[in-house]
Amino acid sequence: MKKQALEFSIEKASEKDIHELAQVYLKGYKGLEEYSYTHIDDVIAYLNWLFRRDVAGIFVAKYEGQIIGFVASDGNWFSKREGKVVGAIHELVVLPDYRSKGVGKALVEKVIEYFKSRGLDTAELWVGEENYEAINFYRWLGFESKDRFNYWIRMVKKL
Numbered sequence: 001m002k003k004q005a006l007e008f009s010i011e012k013a014s015e016k017d018i019h020e021l022a023q024v025y026l027k028g029y030k031g032l033e034e035y036s037y038t039h040i041d042d043v044i045a046y047l048n049w050l051f052r053r054d055v056a057g058i059f060v061a062k063y064e065g066q067i068i069g070f071v072a073s074d075g076n077w078f079s080k081r082e083g084k085v086v087g088a089i090h091e092l093v094v095l096p097d098y099r100s101k102g103v104g105k106a107l108v109e110k111v112i113e114y115f116k117s118r119g120l121d122t123a124e125l126w127v128g129e130e131n132y133e134a135i136n137f138y139r140w141l142g143f144e145s146k147d148r149f150n151y152w153i154r155m156v157k158k159l
């Protein structure tokens with residue numbers, strides 16, 4: 001097993017984190033602006049929506065007291081394509097300087113554990129068709145590409 005070089009922790013997020021999360025989001029999506037919000041007000045509104053959807057499904061990765069990544073998941077999501085409630089991963093971002101150190105994997109594992117605790121049997125997400133880094137990352141974690149809508153690819157993992 002690969003040694004984890006970075007001693008980060010995974011914690012539940014709080015609405016007090018919203019401004020710090022917005023900065024992580026904006027820095028994390030540099031270069032991928034076609035798939036993301038770029039104005040701070042839109043990012044804050046989006047984060048508020050994520051907290052309203054499922055406050056228990058949002059987790060942060062912290063290193064030396066600073067948020068270096070987060071995942072926003074949703075255990076109440078009705079998937080039209082699956083025809084049932086699934087665990088949705090709406091957002092996942094890791095700061096560029098902290099990538100390839102297992103932070104993204106740890107965040108996804110945390111939400112999969114959360115979905116299982118909610119009795120869900122499927123995880124679903126949508127990823128930009130040219131976001132190859134994320135698509136490869138999700139494949140590596142066992143997600144499969146299922147179908148698409150415009151330039152979004154739907155990926156699913158059976159839990």
Ligand SMILES: CC(C)(COP(=O)(O)OP(=O)(O)OC[C@H]1O[C@@H](n2cnc3c(N)ncnc32)[C@H](O)[C@@H]1OP(=O)(O)O)[C@@H](O)C(=O)NCCC(=O)NCCS
Nearest residue numbers: 092093094099100101102103104105127133134136137140
């Ligand atoms: C996707 C993202 C969250 C991954 O975070 P991370 O902390 O780097 O993830 P991890 O370190 O746990 O895992 C990275 C692993 O994914 C796989 N991976 C990543 N990029 C890959 C690539 N181009 N080809 C093959 N495998 C790749 C590798 O197995 C890699 O492990 P390695 O670094 O040891 O080679 C991060 O790249 C990110 O924030 N991207 C911008 C935001 C984004 O696109 N979010 C997803 C929206 S749906």
